[in-house]
Amino acid sequence: MKFYSTNSPNRLVSPQEALFHSLPADGGLYMPESIPALPASFLNSLSGRSLPEIASVLTSLWLGDELSSSEVDTLVSRAFPFDTPLVELEAGRLYALELFHGPSLAFKDVGARFMAGLMSHYADRFSREVHILVATSGDTGGAVAMGFHNVPGVRVSILYPKGRVSLLQEKQLTTLGGNVQAYEVDGSFDDCQAMVKRAFLDAELSQTFSLSSANSINIFRLIPQSFYYFRALAQLDKGHAPVAFSVPSGNFGNLSAGVLAWRMGMPVQAFVASTNLNKVVPDYLQSGSYAPITSLATLSNAMDVGNPSNFVRLKHLFHDDFKALSELVKGYYFTDDQTVSEMTSLHDHYNYIACPHTAVGLLGLQSYQQNYVDNCGIALVTAHPAKFNPAVDTIFGHAIDVPERLAVLSARQKHAVAIPASFEDFKEALLQVA
Numbered sequence: 001m002k003f004y005s006t007n008s009p010n011r012l013v014s015p016q017e018a019l020f021h022s023l024p025a026d027g028g029l030y031m032p033e034s035i036p037a038l039p040a041s042f043l044n045s046l047s048g049r050s051l052p053e054i055a056s057v058l059t060s061l062w063l064g065d066e067l068s069s070s071e072v073d074t075l076v077s078r079a080f081p082f083d084t085p086l087v088e089l090e091a092g093r094l095y096a097l098e099l100f101h102g103p104s105l106a107f108k109d110v111g112a113r114f115m116a117g118l119m120s121h122y123a124d125r126f127s128r129e130v131h132i133l134v135a136t137s138g139d140t141g142g143a144v145a146m147g148f149h150n151v152p153g154v155r156v157s158i159l160y161p162k163g164r165v166s167l168l169q170e171k172q173l174t175t176l177g178g179n180v181q182a183y184e185v186d187g188s189f190d191d192c193q194a195m196v197k198r199a200f201l202d203a204e205l206s207q208t209f210s211l212s213s214a215n216s217i218n219i220f221r222l223i224p225q226s227f228y229y230f231r232a233l234a235q236l237d238k239g240h241a242p243v244a245f246s247v248p249s250g251n252f253g254n255l256s257a258g259v260l261a262w263r264m265g266m267p268v269q270a271f272v273a274s275t276n277l278n279k280v281v282p283d284y285l286q287s288g289s290y291a292p293i294t295s296l297a298t299l300s301n302a303m304d305v306g307n308p309s310n311f312v313r314l315k316h317l318f319h320d321d322f323k324a325l326s327e328l329v330k331g332y333y334f335t336d337d338q339t340v341s342e343m344t345s346l347h348d349h350y351n352y353i354a355c356p357h358t359a360v361g362l363l364g365l366q367s368y369q370q371n372y373v374d375n376c377g378i379a380l381v382t383a384h385p386a387k388f389n390p391a392v393d394t395i396f397g398h399a400i401d402v403p404e405r406l407a408v409l410s411a412r413q414k415h416a417v418a419i420p421a422s423f424e425d426f427k428e429a430l431l432q433v434a
């Protein structure tokens with residue numbers, strides 16, 4: 001399996017190159033040169049299969065040239081010690097696919113943990129430690145920190161903007177210790193990202209460390225996200241109606257992963273692109289023209305993206321055919337007021353507590369089902385609601401349950417190196433640990 005850059009389709013690179021250098025130098029994105037087709041036997045025997053079982057088959061299809069089957073099994077059993085359960089809201093018609101049962105309580109665990117496992121597989125062959133730099137505005141940092149914690153041969157430095165991540169998100173970044181170091185930057189997320197970008201261009205740092213990124217754009221975060229779409233189907237009763245998946249979207253990695261599953265042969269009626277007021281993709285699906293915006297702040301802040309980084313991938317997955325794309329992908333967008341009333345209505349009707357992102361996904365699915373009948377709807381649940389406290393408690397007017405693994409964090413001591421939003425200070429701090 002080789003990968004091409006969307007900007008130079010004829011230049012192919014190895015999986016290892018695409019893994020360690022997330023971004024091709026030409027500014028494109030890596031995409032697989034061919035998409036493996038599922039054997040019919042896989043779909044016929046999907047019912048009841050576990051996430052690691054599904055992940056093993058699919059990982060072997062993608063990486064069978066690189067990993068032996070026992071290496072594949074080790075990778076997936078370490079990466080996915082949790083399930084992605086399907087919760088029934090209305091039998092045969094409305095389901096929630098919970099993707100928050102991993103350590104950081106957001107779906108980003110799936111991609112980050114798979115990528116971490118794959119990096120450690122290759123890192124064994126390197127003489128130098130791999131040093132991963134990542135800037136985060138919240139959920140990505142926690143998934144990456146926990147995914148790489150204690151992974152041999154890998155060190156992680158995380159930059160986050162001071163005072164701009166939730167309390168529990170900050171604890172996820174700053175309480176692990178070991179090979180994970182957090183830098184609390186007196187600046188914005190954009191400052192953090194700019195500092196990381198400069199670090200990759202700095203000759204002295206590149207000589208000292210084997211630098212790599214855990215950017216969400218990495219193709220090896222996207223591929224494993226296709227696994228749980230199959231896990232969803234494995235949990236449905238036989239004879240279900242055609243499936244429509246609704247994906248609460250920001251950078252559109254999650255939705256692209258679903259489309260990738262469809263390209264491999266997964267049967268679906270539609271994908272629903274559900275967004276907040278950052279509605280560039282729903283607008284594109286209506287008009288056919290793509291007009292990025294400066295992002296707007298909303299309640300579902302992990303989806304506040306004005307120029308989704310995976311949009312190019314989505315187009316490539318449809319060979320740039322707008323008609324085909326807009327037939328399979330339907331867009332809907334919602335305001336914060338609609339999101340809040342959906343959260344209360346889901347609680348009242350189904351006794352289900354959803355985070356704001358998930359509420360947007362369920363709103364999209366219900367709107368779709370008003371226009372298209374005879375389908376079985378599955379909305380992706382992207383994070384546990386307690387991650388967004390106190391905002392979520394305020395909406396429900398009482399404290400919601402906090403999972404143990406999140407609750408224990410509040411008592412842990414924060415360890416972060418405070419630095420100004422200056423690349424020179426960051427570089428100096430990095431060199432101190434060399």
Ligand SMILES: *Cc1c(COP(=O)(O)O)cnc(C)c1O
Nearest residue numbers: 249250251252253254302382383
């Ligand atoms: C990252 C994130 C999203 C957006 O996912 P994309 O793949 O960027 O579209 C949605 N919800 C939550 C909770 C997230 O953390």
